Amino acid sequence: MTTAERSVAPSDLRDPQYYLSRELSWLEFNRRVLHEALDGRTPLLERLKFMAIFSSNLDEYFMVRVAGLKQQVEAQVSKRTPDGRTPSEQLRDISQTLRPMVLEQHTHFQQVLRLEMADHGISLVDYSALSDEQQAYLEKYFEEQIFPVLTPLAVDPGHPFPYISNLSLNLAVVVRNAHTGRERFARVKVPKVLPRFVSLPPSLKQDQDKASGEWMGVPLEQVIAHNLEFLFPGMIVEDHHTFRITRNADLEVEEDEADDLMLAIEKELRKRRLGGSVVRMEIEANTPEPVRTTLMQEMGLTEHDVYDIDGLVGLGDLMTFMGLPLEDLKDPTWSPVVPSTFKAIPSSSDEDDINLDLEDGTDIFRLLRQQDRLVHHPYHSFAGTVQQFITQAAQDPKVLAIKMTLYRTSGDSPIISALISAAENGKQVAVLVELKARFDEENNINWARKLEKSGVHVVYGLVGLKTHTKVALAVRREGDHIRRYVHIGTGNYNPKTARLYTDLGLLSCRANLGADLTDLFNYLTGYSQQQSYRKLLVAPVNLRQQLTTLIHREIERCQAGEAGRLIAKMNSLVDPEIIATLYEASQAGVEIDLIVRGICCLRPGMEGISDNIRVISIVGRLLEHSRIFYFHNSGDETFLIGSADWMPRNLDRRVEAVVPVEDPQLRQELMTILEVSLADNRQAWDLQADGSYRQRHPGDEAVRSSQAIFMDMALQSAE
Template sequence: MTSGNNLSDKDTNILRSSLPTAHFFNRDLSWIDFNGRVLEEGLRQDLPPLDRFWYFSIFSSNFDGFFMVRVAAMKQALRAGAGPDPSGLRPEEQLSKTAEKTRSMILRQYDCLQNELFPLLAREGLELVRPDTYSITQMDYLESYFLGQVYPILTPLRIEADEKLPFISGNDLNVAFLMEPEQADGEAEDHIAIIQLPHALDRIIWLPRDTSTDSSPDGLPDSVSRTCWALLEDLVLTWGAYLFPGYRVKETMLFRINRDADFSVDEKRDEDFIEAMEEVIEGRTHSPVVRMTFSSGSHRLRDELARRLGLEEQDLYEIDGPLDLGSLMDLASARDFDSLRSKAWKVYPSAAFNEEESLWDRISQRDVMLHLPYESFDPVVRFFQDAATDPQVISIKTALYRTSGNSPVIKALEQAALNGKHVTAVVELKARFDEERNISWANRLEKAGVIVVYGLARLKVHAKISMIIRREKEGIKRYVHLSTGNYNDKTARQYDDLGLFTSREEIALDASIFFNMITGYSVISSMRKLVIAPTSLKRRVLELIDRETKRSNQEHPGKIIAKLNALADTDVVEALYRASQAGVKIVLVVRGICTLIPGVPGLSENIRVISIIGHYLEHSRIYYFSNGGAEEYYLASADWMPRNLERRVELMFPVLQEDIKVRLRKILDSYCRDNQQARELKSDASWRHLAPAQGEDLVSAQEHFLAAAAKAGGNFWTPRNEFVVRRGAPGGQ
């Protein structure tokens, strides 16, 4: 793809104002604050206990990714001698503040987990038993379980003082043992060995009901049945000495490391790109360690491992409780404990489609918007499945970034190719942590006869677009689907996203131009409706903000509402500051990172920033501009981040149909009025959890969307707090 109108250095300098760096929050500390909002949900005493545990699991899992990517990048910047970021912080300051804030949050998490949540679950009949509380019956059962099910699989690895460390994989749990010979001549020499917990073994071990009768906590009602569970690592800590006959275990420690994942493929190796990606995956498993979490109990093991792994004090996190709560997420779905979690929300069929009507006929009549996950992902799957079997369909083109392991979309594309359709799939192999999966199903597609294009050099293809081409009586007709989210049937049940079906000729023509640019050689052509990054999307966003700024006056102030996942592009932030100074009223609904500082007199007093952490992961991007009364609405795959606007292939697309515009305005209004799950950002970087004023109605945007989907689908339902599911992992892609 060749660009004819990329932003030049001169253009970029013109777009930048002379604002001092103090007018920006640090992007990484802002992300930590986002994860803090996830933590706050786990700390809420009004939520069911398993919902709270689920939030704690997500909180821990989010930090793993953050350390592997962002903290690794900070360390690289420090080694390279990089200067301050837009907030004015140097790399060493960012690392110090990151460690301080992260440590404080983890202490709050585990204080609540150990002293409140686990005791609460035990009182409700779901009890974690640890080695110091095993009953005699439990001890017998677990020792037998260890010897029969665990011991044969374990592999102890010795650590020699003068040799290289054995391989320790990132994100896996390990148990370290400090030992001495039981019989030794003269002064005994200590030895260290480690055991990695195998993936093949379940970490949660459920104990038979009758083994827990002698360890019931006081006050448990007779009506409450008891289920106890133990941790695999506790068994290894307790009976791991069986693997070291002739040695006495002096100290033990559980530990886990995060490795650097912030490095890229060699973009020049076009001739063997899959091999280059496989090298990236392999390299990630042996990259430098950026953090170690560990249990208390052995300073010698902690210090020796930290020294051998090249870690400093701020890289070490002592955990008072089970490590790696992310891998214990299944506990939140434990059977027979529905009373300890909220009821699942139903996914409703879209009222716009029915099985009797042809999908093509419906899309030909009017544009259709889907609001996931409140409405079913099924029409998107049908879009591909019907195309695969429809004799009038001659071609399918799609851009795939992330999809599920057993994707119905992939199956439909395979079937379409086998049925003789001309199928093209742009597969982005550089989707971090999904590279292996993407390589796997890209190979499957190629074997079925699909033309697979592996993205673009130096750019990630993050756009979400598909096009079906049919031969009809009137001639060739194109049907286009555009989305804010991926073609992933699993995340479509967890992430809030918006998708648009259309057969408008002007959008279909742009879609054809887009695929030609991505798969072939093409200087960027002017598009009628679609806006593409990295060539024109940032410029267009700045133009829209600037237009609103120029048209705003006291009698008719401009208005901008932007819902997105992250805001960190300095040019966009400065443009929003200028708009605020001109009187434009701005509401930003930002899930995660926000470097803009709202509420500063003379700078941003007209800007309000809120964040929604709720039942589903907020993932949609919606951009509204009042435009002097000629309102414009856009949906996009892109956030307002430098990587999205300058280093990725993204799409922003307009909503042209009036009834869909009305629907989008209601969606944005619901977010702006939320006083249940919303938090508001203040100029001192604190977040205030919003609550209804006296006499004000309770408003939960997500509950409102569910009620709207139920009503539209013919199943009227009044949302109540007992109908809640929390499965949209906050921190997704």
């Protein structure tokens, strides 16, 4: 250990200088998302998609994170974060960091992407550039399709300033009375029920300077703006400018005081629809000061809350263009595969085998009695593995009970249908539906009611905790005994996100895992105070303690003169206690590689503190969502997967489950995933000590995109 390393004692490792800002680290993640939109190697429509994701990410960031900081400022909270910032300082730094990013986004869209779109036959044009014939068509379209939907709202002594709904696009209109000369302000909401971009028919789909292309159209707000005289007959339309607002949309549920959690959340959802305070306004950069000032005053905004936009306001709607049938402008289509380890095996004389009418004849229960199985979505098919596990359990007459947690699922989920079918077949079905899954609350309430009506036992979670774990248990009678089959994963039981998010799942019938899940479900559905588990690491019970113990074990190996090694893959690393422990491990000589997609508050590469820690982030066409934790332990290795990131909320305020993977073959598969990820030189970014990220470039080496490699590996596994 060097002199520099000895100079920083463990008690000093919580010094704010050693921590990055949570909020600014998230903005750096979104900067990496934006880079995908700027990167010419990314297909054109995919770049538009990343433009949209960057914008929609910011919407949620303002609705939740910025809104929370503003509430703290209003409440005069001055508590500093681990990196040493007060709420007001965080808001200041967010504004300073974000404004150049937003400017870069809109400049690139206006000056680069719109031109490239036109070159590929996708012409998003300004209304004023249309021919007389094209404008005549849109005027008729306005009268027939748009005008009946609009509601202009005047502002005068008899009409107070109207309510502006969250994330709505609006026109601020100034009109003048032709007789009195008095100017008035009005607001016209651009209706979300209509397409944001109005396309021209094929006969008019031609630019004056170009041949007819695949698509041509104009923004909806421009069609409205150029036909405002229909809304204000007898008035002179002096001016119009587009603006968009974002409101506080976080729910505040007093769970301890609620007699019925579902009713309490429904009440809060009604409040959310009405909307909290305005936290951001995006507005056309050339909006006159009187109009801008009026909007700011009426919505209680300061200059810090206003973002001037030069060009199209609300780029989240660019996702629309992914619907165009231009496959050569998109990433190659990926179809998840069923690995050969899940395909039908010859029937046997085993009296416990069943003969189900499944799609390919596979009996998953028989497969799991042979060996644990690991699935890696979306490279491996969710429908052909996890979904089939639930479906077979619902159909199998020998299955007595099914228990699951549902955090988020899709609107047409076959999982829900299977659970309802199981209940109708007389099985005991218990489902924990997490009603507090942010922005999915209403959807989950609807599912909870539908499940209850079909006879499923539904619980809504634990007071004070979100149930974020992703686990399923099937209890099956086999001969004279009961066997339990489990799925423990890193991702939601959602067939749609399972095609977009990278996740892992372990399927097993190991007795100790079945017993642990039985105890966990008793904890979730009853009054169990279970404090110990055979194999599972469960938050908030023992996960934090066990992770700390595993890190300290590597420290002890180094202190004993052996090699210490730790690799962890997750979405976010925020927890100060875990970070301080990782610093201790680095000082002891433990080699640490972290694969953190989003927020990372740890500073790598600080002399004497984190010399032995390296952090990368992978941002690509798929959202990295899997969590894998590896500890070398002098060759007696520990591999874990589960639902928990290393954040205070995951370790202390959520129910999470992390499971050890013990099958040697599956452990090698996990190590391969980690090694391929660490070697990525296409989508990987290296975190610097100052909090910035540096993208890796192949240079003269072969391109190594981990996501592309995993697709190739999946295809091989299906052969």
